[in-house]
Amino acid sequence: MIKGKPFVKWAGGKRQILDKLKEYVPVEYNTYYEPFVGGGALLFELAPKHAVINDLNKELMNTYKVLCDEEKFKKMCRVLNNYEANHSEEFYYEIRNKDRNKNTYNKLSDYTRAARTIYLNKACFNGLYRVNSKGEFNVPYGKKTKVNTYDGNNLITVSNYLTMNDIKILNVDYKEALKTAKKGDFVYIDPPYDSDTAIFTNYTETGFNKDSQRELAFVFKELSDKGVFVMLSNYNTTLIQDLYKGYHIHLIEAKRNINANAKKRGSVFEVIITNY
Numbered sequence: 001m002i003k004g005k006p007f008v009k010w011a012g013g014k015r016q017i018l019d020k021l022k023e024y025v026p027v028e029y030n031t032y033y034e035p036f037v038g039g040g041a042l043l044f045e046l047a048p049k050h051a052v053i054n055d056l057n058k059e060l061m062n063t064y065k066v067l068c069d070e071e072k073f074k075k076m077c078r079v080l081n082n083y084e085a086n087h088s089e090e091f092y093y094e095i096r097n098k099d100r101n102k103n104t105y106n107k108l109s110d111y112t113r114a115a116r117t118i119y120l121n122k123a124c125f126n127g128l129y130r131v132n133s134k135g136e137f138n139v140p141y142g143k144k145t146k147v148n149t150y151d152g153n154n155l156i157t158v159s160n161y162l163t164m165n166d167i168k169i170l171n172v173d174y175k176e177a178l179k180t181a182k183k184g185d186f187v188y189i190d191p192p193y194d195s196d197t198a199i200f201t202n203y204t205e206t207g208f209n210k211d212s213q214r215e216l217a218f219v220f221k222e223l224s225d226k227g228v229f230v231m232l233s234n235y236n237t238t239l240i241q242d243l244y245k246g247y248h249i250h251l252i253e254a255k256r257n258i259n260a261n262a263k264k265r266g267s268v269f270e271v272i273i274t275n276y
């Protein structure tokens with residue numbers, strides 16, 4: 001079976017540590033849950049037949065939904081072809097700034113918004129997703145003279161996977177998305193990471209702070225009490241070690257490159273925590 005790959009570059013994307021993650025996935029489970037799905041690296045790798053995927057990022061989840069509709073999917077690709085042909089710095093800012101006028105922005109079709117999301121992801125600086133306090137995408141131009149917005153074969157594989165299996169796509173807070181998880185299901189939790197130093201963590205308008213990590217640890221425990229298999233990844237920080245003591249904490253070394261400061265990129269220690 002040909003496996004799909006993430007169609008966006010996502011901060012915290014799991015491609016580099018996929019092999020490590022796979023080592024800890026339970027051999028058997030019922031429904032797969034990924035409440036912070038982002039680019040979906042592990043989802044596409046495991047390709048479960050029954051899954052619930054979710055992210056708070058509205059534009060990202062709209063793109064997943066468009067990929068589930070053949071007609072909209074084709075229209076999105078046509079818009080992307082047009083964006084690639086017109087790509088320039090000026091054009092980038094024209095597309096980026098469409099969300100400055102909420103009236104016209106809300107009237108855009110879902111497939112045009114999906115094309116905008118993919119185009120901005122590929123053409124912006126370093127594939128970051130960042131919005132200001134008004135929810136306006138504000139990442140500068142990535143200075144690429146040419147952009148390839150999509151790999152047609154991969155998008156078809158991803159679209160086939162999403163439509164031919166039982167995949168529920170949500171756009172809510174993770175707690176809401178996990179309400180239906182039952183004994184025997186498997187939940188992979190990949191939240192915005194905690195940090196001991198101040199590095200980039202602001203994925204959405206809401207942010208995810210230390211209290212959010214504490215609340216998440218409580219949800220981890222609730223799921224564990226129900227008999228759900230739970231696996232979580234995060235940085236190896238003092239808070240994370242403290243919140244998950246008593247569970248299995250596996251230390252791994254990962255290469256990370258989403259950091260605005262090139263000098264600070266490099267190896268960091270991450271953890272994969274399981275309750276089984």
Ligand SMILES: C[S@@+](CC[C@H](N)C(=O)[O-])C[C@H]1O[C@@H](n2cnc3c(N)ncnc32)[C@H](O)[C@@H]1O
Nearest residue numbers: 010012013014036038039041056173174190192
């Ligand atoms: C570390 S990233 C996930 C990376 C992903 N596993 C991948 O491979 O690309 C964290 C994600 O959590 C999402 N997020 C932040 N707060 C959230 C919340 N309260 N509920 C659901 N998703 C949230 C962000 O939009 C972001 O996509």
